[in-house]
Amino acid sequence: MANYFVGDIQGCFDELERLLEKVDFNPSKDNLWAVGDLVARGTKSLETLRYFESLGDSAKVVLGNHDLHLMAVSGKLKKANPSDNLSALLAAPDCGKLIDWLRLQPLARYLPEHKLIMTHAGVHPKWDLATLQTESNYVSEQLQQADYLNTLIAQMYQNTPDEWQPERQGIARAIFCINALTRMRYLTSDTRLEFACKLPPKDNPHQHISPWFNFKLQLASPYQIVFGHWAALMGQTGQPRIHALDTGCCWGEHLTLWHLENNQKIIQKKLN
Numbered sequence: 001m002a003n004y005f006v007g008d009i010q011g012c013f014d015e016l017e018r019l020l021e022k023v024d025f026n027p028s029k030d031n032l033w034a035v036g037d038l039v040a041r042g043t044k045s046l047e048t049l050r051y052f053e054s055l056g057d058s059a060k061v062v063l064g065n066h067d068l069h070l071m072a073v074s075g076k077l078k079k080a081n082p083s084d085n086l087s088a089l090l091a092a093p094d095c096g097k098l099i100d101w102l103r104l105q106p107l108a109r110y111l112p113e114h115k116l117i118m119t120h121a122g123v124h125p126k127w128d129l130a131t132l133q134t135e136s137n138y139v140s141e142q143l144q145q146a147d148y149l150n151t152l153i154a155q156m157y158q159n160t161p162d163e164w165q166p167e168r169q170g171i172a173r174a175i176f177c178i179n180a181l182t183r184m185r186y187l188t189s190d191t192r193l194e195f196a197c198k199l200p201p202k203d204n205p206h207q208h209i210s211p212w213f214n215f216k217l218q219l220a221s222p223y224q225i226v227f228g229h230w231a232a233l234m235g236q237t238g239q240p241r242i243h244a245l246d247t248g249c250c251w252g253e254h255l256t257l258w259h260l261e262n263n264q265k266i267i268q269k270k271l272n
Contacts, residue, residue, distance in 0.1 A: 003111070003260040005033040005118065007245030008228040010066065011042025011085060013051065015255040015268045022266055023259065027058040033109070035228035036064025036120035036182065039089065040081070041250040045070075046089040049098045061105045064120040064229065065182040068156065074099050075149040078157075103143045107181040108136035114260060115222050121184040121229040125191055125215035126164045129223070135177040142174055162193040185230050187212050200232040213242045226258070235265070 004025060009016055025032065032055060039045035052059045072078040073086060074095060080086045089095060108119045110133065117123060123132055142152040152174060161168065161176050168176065179193055186194045186209040194209045201211050213225070224241045231248035235256060247267070249255040254267045 002030045003033060003114075004030060005035065005226050005243070005245060005258040005260060007035055007247055007256045008037040008064065008231070008250070009034065009042070009048055009255065010037050010040045010250040011045035011048055012249045012255055012270070013042065013044035013047040014271050015249055016048065016051075018268045018271070019255060019257040019266060022268070023257065027055050031058050031060055033060040033118055033226070034062070035118060035226060035245055036062045037066040037228060037246075038064070039070050039086065040066040040084045043085050045086055046092050046098075049089065049102070050094070053098060053101045060109055060118075062109055062118055062120055063102065063105050063107055063182065067102055067105075068153065068178065068182060071099060071102065071149070072153045072157075075153060077149060077154050103148065106136050106140050107177065108132050114224065116224040116226060116260070117219070118226040120182045120227060121180070122212045122227045123217065123219060123225055124164055124180045124184065125187070125212060125217045127180075128218045129220075131166075131218075135173070136181065139174050139177050159193070159195055164191065182229070184212050186210065187215060191215065198230075198232060200234070200236075211237075213237050213239060 004023060006016065034052065038048050038052060052061055073080045074090060108117065110117055142148060145151060155171050156175055156178050158175050161172050183195060184193055186197050188194055188209055197204060197206060197209060226243045226245060228246035230244060231246045231251060233244045235244050235247050237244050243258060245256050245258060247254050247256045249270050252270050254269045257266045
């Protein structure tokens with residue numbers, strides 16, 4: 001059995017198929033882990049969701065910010081971003097079924113035998129593993145409520161609260177978790193979330209902010225962290241146990257697949 005981790009697909013399904021052919025992926029014995037943002041700017045978001053849903057237990061997915069936004073668009077709470085290609089997905093007869101499948105996916109996954117954590121954007125430095133799992137589960141519980149659109153999705157578009165407070169409850173607690181696990185890039189020196197800067201660290205002109213992975217993490221040192229979301233990194237974190245897999249396929253770069261057991265990265269350049 002092999003575990004393959006793929007970066008932000010964003011509807012670039014043809015490139016995903018090429019990658020899986022290169023490694024002879026077999027869902028009867030292999031697992032395909034996806035760091036979120038299955039949908040959005042590529043032309044085949046529908047095919048991407050159908051494929052992952054069809055994999056059953058062989059698919060290990062976490063939600064990204066674009067996946068959550070799809071729920072808002074499908075629920076007519078928001079309009080699709082002009083740069084997204086969601087029309088075919090939204091018009092598909094199985095769109096509702098696919099949204100319901102997405103709602104079952106967590107914001108964080110843990111592979112204990114490899115001490116490996118996967119989220120879309122990273123792990124807040126003040127969270128240990130137990131906190132990460134508790135907060136992720138809290139949001140999952142909200143997503144699986146019948147009225148999730150009004151109680152969670154409609155209210156999640158906020159930049160605050162921006163600091164971790166363990167006593168916080170309700171929608172504010174859920175918003176911080178969503179922002180930390182699906183939107184985080186930089187943090188201020190006191191570990192507040194900072195959303196304005198999306199530049200790679202080498203081009204960051206602001207001394208008061210640093211990438212989240214440069215902070216001392218509450219997680220024990222042996223953990224590996226796999227994340228996406230930040231295409232400007234182009235896979236570079238400077239830390240061998242922190243793996244950035246978003247390499248900007250939807251922006252014309254390439255899609256990255258990481259074979260965990262071999263510690264090998266396979267890439268597929270954007271087609272067309």
